[in-house]
Amino acid sequence: MTFIGKDLKVVGTRPIRPDGVDKVTGRANFGADMTVPGMIWGKIKRSPHAHARILRIDAEKALRLPGVKAVVTAADFPNIAAEEAFAGEAIMDFRDLSRNCMARDKALYDGHAVAAVAASTPAIAEAALELIDVEYEVLPFVIDVEKAMAADAPLLHGELFTQGIEPKPTAPSNIAKRINFTKGDIEKGFREADVVIERRYTTRPVHQGYIEPHACVATVAADGQCSIWSSSQGHFMVRQYCAHLLGIDIANIRAAAAEIGGGFGGKTLIYVEPVALALAKKSGHSVKIVMTREEVFRGTGPAAGSVIEVKLGAKKDGRLTAAEVTLKYQAGAFPGSPVGPGCMCALAMYDVPNANVTGYDVVCNRPKVAAYRAPGAPNASWGVESCLDELALALGLDPLSLREKNAAKDGVKAVHGPTWQNIGYAETLAAAKAHPHWRAPLGAGQGRGIASGFWFNIGGESTASVHVNEDGTVVVATGSPDIGGSRVSMAMMVAEVLGVAVERVRPIVADTSSIGYTFLTGGSRVTFATGMAATEAASRVVDELKKRAAVIWEISPEAVEWRDGMAYPAGQNAGAFEPLPLAEIAFRSARTGGPISAEAAINAQGPGAGFGTHICDVEVDKETGAVKILRYTAIQDVGRAIHPAYVEGQLQGGVTQGVGWALNEEYIYDKDGRLENPGFLDYRIPVASDLPMIDAVLVEVPNPRHPFGVRGVGEVPIIPPTAAVANAIYRAAGVRLRDLPMSPPKVLAAIDEEKG
Amino acid sequence: MSKIHVSTVINDDPVEYLCEPQQSLLDVLRDELNLTGSKEGCGSGDCGACTVIVDGRIVCSCLMLGAEAEGRKITTVEGIATGDKLHPVQQKFLEHAALQCGFCTPGFIVAAKALLDENPNPSEEEARYWLAGNLCRCTGYDKIVRAVLDAAEVMRAEAAE
Ligand code: FES
Ligand code: FES
Numbered sequence: 022m023t024f025i026g027k028d029l030k031v032v033g034t035r036p037i038r039p040d041g042v043d044k045v046t047g048r049a050n051f052g053a054d055m056t057v058p059g060m061i062w063g064k065i066k067r068s069p070h071a072h073a074r075i076l077r078i079d080a081e082k083a084l085r086l087p088g089v090k091a092v093v094t095a096a097d098f099p100n101i102a103a104e105e106a107f108a109g110e111a112i113m114d115f116r117d118l119s120r121n122c123m124a125r126d127k128a129l130y131d132g133h134a135v136a137a138v139a140a141s142t143p144a145i146a147e148a149a150l151e152l153i154d155v156e157y158e159v160l161p162f163v164i165d166v167e168k169a170m171a172a173d174a175p176l177l178h179g180e181l182f183t184q185g186i187e188p189k190p191t192a193p194s195n196i197a198k199r200i201n202f203t204k205g206d207i208e209k210g211f212r213e214a215d216v217v218i219e220r221r222y223t224t225r226p227v228h229q230g231y232i233e234p235h236a237c238v239a240t241v242a243a244d245g246q247c248s249i250w251s252s253s254q255g256h257f258m259v260r261q262y263c264a265h266l267l268g269i270d271i272a273n274i275r276a277a278a279a280e281i282g283g284g285f286g287g288k289t290l291i292y293v294e295p296v297a298l299a300l301a302k303k304s305g306h307s308v309k310i311v312m313t314r315e316e317v318f319r320g321t322g323p324a325a326g327s328v329i330e331v332k333l334g335a336k337k338d339g340r341l342t343a344a345e346v347t348l349k350y351q352a353g354a355f356p357g358s359p360v361g362p363g364c365m366c367a368l369a370m371y372d373v374p375n376a377n378v379t380g381y382d383v384v385c386n387r388p389k390v391a392a393y394r395a396p397g398a399p400n401a402s403w404g405v406e407s408c409l410d411e412l413a414l415a416l417g418l419d420p421l422s423l424r425e426k427n428a429a430k431d432g433v434k435a436v437h438g439p440t441w442q443n444i445g446y447a448e449t450l451a452a453a454k455a456h457p458h459w460r461a462p463l464g465a466g467q468g469r470g471i472a473s474g475f476w477f478n479i480g481g482e483s484t485a486s487v488h489v490n491e492d493g494t495v496v497v498a499t500g501s502p503d504i505g506g507s508r509v510s511m512a513m514m515v516a517e518v519l520g521v522a523v524e525r526v527r528p529i530v531a532d533t534s535s536i537g538y539t540f541l542t543g544g545s546r547v548t549f550a551t552g553m554a555a556t557e558a559a560s561r562v563v564d565e566l567k568k569r570a571a572v573i574w575e576i577s578p579e580a581v582e583w584r585d586g587m588a589y590p591a592g593q594n595a596g597a598f599e600p601l602p603l604a605e606i607a608f609r610s611a612r613t614g615g616p617i618s619a620e621a622a623i624n625a626q627g628p629g630a631g632f633g634t635h636i637c638d639v640e641v642d643k644e645t646g647a648v649k650i651l652r653y654t655a656i657q658d659v660g661r662a663i664h665p666a667y668v669e670g671q672l673q674g675g676v677t678q679g680v681g682w683a684l685n686e687e688y689i690y691d692k693d694g695r696l697e698n699p700g701f702l703d704y705r706i707p708v709a710s711d712l713p714m715i716d717a718v719l720v721e722v723p724n725p726r727h728p729f730g731v732r733g734v735g736e737v738p739i740i741p742p743t744a745a746v747a748n749a750i751y752r753a754a755g756v757r758l759r760d761l762p763m764s765p766p767k768v769l770a771a772i773d774e775e776k777g
Numbered sequence: 778m779s780k781i782h783v784s785t786v787i788n789d790d791p792v793e794y795l796c797e798p799q800q801s802l803l804d805v806l807r808d809e810l811n812l813t814g815s816k817e818g819c820g821s822g823d824c825g826a827c828t829v830i831v832d833g834r835i836v837c838s839c840l841m842l843g844a845e846a847e848g849r850k851i852t853t854v855e856g857i858a859t860g861d862k863l864h865p866v867q868q869k870f871l872e873h874a875a876l877q878c879g880f881c882t883p884g885f886i887v888a889a890k891a892l893l894d895e896n897p898n899p900s901e902e903e904a905r906y907w908l909a910g911n912l913c914r915c916t917g918y919d920k921i922v923r924a925v926l927d928a929a930e931v932m933r934a935e936a937a938e
Contacts, residue, residue: 037871044879045867045886047814047854056815120895142803144797232818232826233880282816282880314819505877505915562788666874666920673917674877701912702822710902710909711917717919 022561024517025661025723025730031517032729034665038509039063039527040280050253050623052236052279053311056528060238061090061311063300064146066136066153067320068128071386071694072162072175075128075155078136083152088145090304094136094155095125097299099268102222106265113290117355119266121389122295129177129354131695134292134318137302139308162386162694166328166351169195169385177354177384182423197356200364200380204436210343210375214334218412220405221330224743224761225687226323226351229393229679230706233282234312234692235321239297243305245269247298249276254288254502255541260533266295266564277532278502285678287322289543318699323688325350325358326392327353339418339426343375346435348401350382353389365437367401370446370632371427371476376436377552386694391442392543394675394738395476399682399743403761406472406744411612411757420471421459422750424634425450445658446473446632452720453634458654466640467651470748473634474740477545478733480625484537485554487515488618493604495519497558498531500539501551505674505735506667510548513553513663514729518559520586521603527635537622545733548663549724550625555726561619569613570601627726631733633657635676635741641754648684648750648770654716654743660724660732668734669717675738676715681707682739683746687762784805787812788856794844802836805843806853814854814883820910825911828884829853835891837910854883857890865928865935866890875924877915884911887937890923897933901926 024032043049060713080092099536103116119125124133136153140146141701161175168174174195182190185199202725203322237251247269253259255277264271281288293310301308334343346367352358360380367378393399413420428447453459453471463469470707485499497515501507516523539551569582570588574581580595587600609618638652655672658774662668686703689697698704743761751757756771778803780795781918796805801820806812806829813876818824827838830852838853857864866889869875876882885908892899892907899907904925905918 035874038874040879041871041876042863042867044876044882045854045863045870046858047883049879050813051816051880053807053817056811075815103900143808144799231878231880232824232912232914233816233878234818281878282818284877285914311817314821314824334809388890506874523798664874665938670874670877670920673919675917678914700821701819706912706914707918708909708912709905709922712905712918714901714922715917715919775785 022728023383024728025532028727029517031513032663033665034207035664036523037507037508038506038511039512040508044135051233051282055238055250055279057238057240057307060307061139061141062143062146063137063139063308064150065134065296065316066150068124068131068133068135070128070157070159070721071131072160073128073157074160074220074257075124075126075135076158077156079154080136082154083138083149084456086145086149088141089138089149091136091139091300092136092307093296093299093303095123097303098123100125101266112357115265118262118290121355122266122292122632130510131628132388134320137296137300139304139306140525154182160710163387164387164690164694166326166349166385170349170381177386178259181384186296189674196381197386198382200361202364202378203376205375207343207345207375207377211241211334214341215337215658216413216415217332217334218408218758219327219332220408220411222407222759224327224400224403226326226387227682227686228318228323228704229285229287230284231285231287233354234314235293236311237294237297238307238309239294239299239301240307242304245273247274249274249294250279251294252279252281254281254284254504254543256502257500257533257539258289258541259291259294262291263295263298275532275534278530281504282504284504285394286396286543289392289541292321294764296627314701315699319696320388320706322391322393323388324396325352325390325400327351327400329460331404331408333408333412335412335416337416339423341373341418341427342370344373346378348380348404350380350400351387351390352382352384353387353613355389356382356384359392361397363397363401366398366475369407370429370473372429372433372551373427373436377516378436382718391662394576394678394739398474398476398740402474402564403743406741407747407759410744410748413467421450424473427553441724443725444630445720446719449632449634449656449658452656452718453636456636456654458636458652458716460601463638466753467638468749468751469636469638469711470752470755471634471636472739472741472744472747472748473632476545476631476736476740478549478628478631479546480628481540481546482624483539483551483554484620484622485551485558485618486618487555487558489562489607491607493607495521495526497526497528497555498536499555500531500536501547502542503530504542506664507547510552510663514552514556515559518563519554520584537620545631545735546628549727549731549733552731553625554623557618557623558619561621562617565617565619566603566606569606569610569617572613573601573609574598578599629660629724629726629732631658631737633737633741635745637745637749639746639749639753641750641768643754643772646765646772648763649770650680650712654718655738656718656720657737658720658722658732659734660727661721661730662719663729663731665719668719671735672717672738673715676742677707677712679742680712680746682761683743683763685762685764781844783844785848786850788852791870798844800843801839802841802846803838806838809897812855814884818879822923825884825888826881828887828911830887830891835888842875854887855887864890865931866893866925869924869928873920873924873927875920876917881913885913885921893929893932897929898927
């Protein structure tokens, strides 16, 4: 079943989202908006040290405070063994996850949870935190990635031995893993090059920065049945991880998806849910935990900081002959940085015959990193896309032509393995070249940069069910939390298949007990995979509707056709009947076989790879070093835009996060390893006055593996901005910035140095 | 610590409540009055998710004490629509897809309404600077700014009628 190339009525239009009115009137229920009868408040006590042994925790004084109902520490959680789980785009270990939610034996970063309290009011809970006495033995710590890799670095985990090197190491290290991909003969490739450019680029950790802090309400009944309301990118993920961490049967947890106030990958893990469950169990009350912004910065996320070394060799005409990339990524306190995807994305966009990519996953005394929009790719592409620009300048070539010359096309085998099929990278470059922005004149002190990005996108397990109501309206239920408008896309795809108006289809996100398993919202998978499930369920409903019409007409179901929301007899031989609208069939369903509904539970395969190319104009103030974004165009192959406005929104939002990463955002630590800027005042994300309008150009090269041609779109747009901005700054001010963020003092220092 | 008695007007309704001396207006709205439309993104005046209008001026309700509401007139996001008729800013947010997660939306709606009450014909730059106290991490502001400027146009046309 495919709708690619067909004339569509709903897909591609811009209806108002069904959950919209609640969100503009304040009625939508986010994580912190839930209250349940008898609910009390939980708060988490966090380590003030970057690295410390926990010698003793004394909660006696806290427990004596009136209103305090329970205190929990690691002793209240099972001490579980190491076990890896697939977490979408990264590997996750349950033992580490448990210890990240509640420190056991050692606190590994400033902000690591060490105890939690539940009390009748937030103020009492807050006061009780102060009364919990924790005795620490402060240990030496390490924050910087290369220092953490050094042989004499303080070790975070005595039992961590570097994977991926032969022979197996005998001494523990902070390097959790070494990864390597090679293609061709790298030595030969560099020998053949006319020009070789070798550079080093660096980044600091940045936070996903969702405006809604983590929040949940958990209840544990006396018979062990639990319910969890929380803001997450996957309520099935919450259920599974909580069950594992606390040793609860999955059937005894019912998890519901609150409206989620942003995640960007940062809510693909749990933090507060198992703590709330443990407090609820111990106190006998429902427990609500809402993080403060400071806790969000100190205790969750961020994305890895990194060192990216790039060496590119090319012929005079610009053909790449060799590429060597080394990536060193901070994982934070536990292994699992996105260095793997970083290695794969580094050269994925280019047809380079000889390559060598090496990655290191390195633990250090910072919060455990979490996925952040195309995890790992922005770091790698910051290096490679900047270096390509330096190469273009050295060769005297225009950076767009250099990319065209080397762009991966169908049939090219990527360095990380796959052979490309149905990809639209070249189309995004062609669209960039044809865009008026590319040729628009620039003023003095202004410059234009270009950069591209690639992300895999994922598919995976999704369940959707479609129910026809008695009056012919329709409900589509899925298990995917809606983070940016996916519900409207579900309704649109179902409406298209059924041939009814989108307003007749109401989408909901069902809780874990009301729909089949659905993998979390991440990897740009929902419109692709859950959309595929919804389309499949709707198609089954159409089959059923045809059967019911056949019963009414007393003909064979094969003799019935479905068009524009109505059953028609298929051709003259089927008989002469007035078309039967969906509502009519629904109304008569009791007499034709009962309720009409269908469910599709699938493991979606074939997510289309996503490519984007961005053009950015900047102006550099040579007195202050401030960089102003003057104009921005983001071009992306989106496969097929179901609701173009929300696809544009993904591009515009991703660009803005990328611009923040480029110009302002960074974690700053003091000499004791404490985070100095855990708030939006000192961790500055872009505001409305920092940006111009962002032109989102949707290129549609359909993905043949999806019924409507959808590719994931959410992640690619954060990848190109850092290099696009740096490349523009070079052309505006003649200085090459290689350390993010390119904040005014750094730009100014580079300008002063250039002046000599 | 005894509680403070406060009489105020919220969304045109007279309201009385008891609050703790250190409780913010945002906490009172959310936890005592069940007006959870105003959101807490930071609690420090930096994100604007908690924006309300107090006597005609926009205020971060996380920075104001509940006790300070005595005798004032407060409008929250729940009071922007008239009955079942959305305010033009709300309608244009929907039409322009000016929200993704929607968590920042209440703050933007309130701030934008206050802008248009004061300046019915803002330039793009004026709108961007007015809204610079409201953080949105999802949209890149493009569609938000368009929605606000479009709402301004609708309101000017309505006023001219
Ligand atoms: S919660 Fe008040 S400004 Fe952020
Ligand atoms: S729509 Fe998510 S923060 Fe603005």
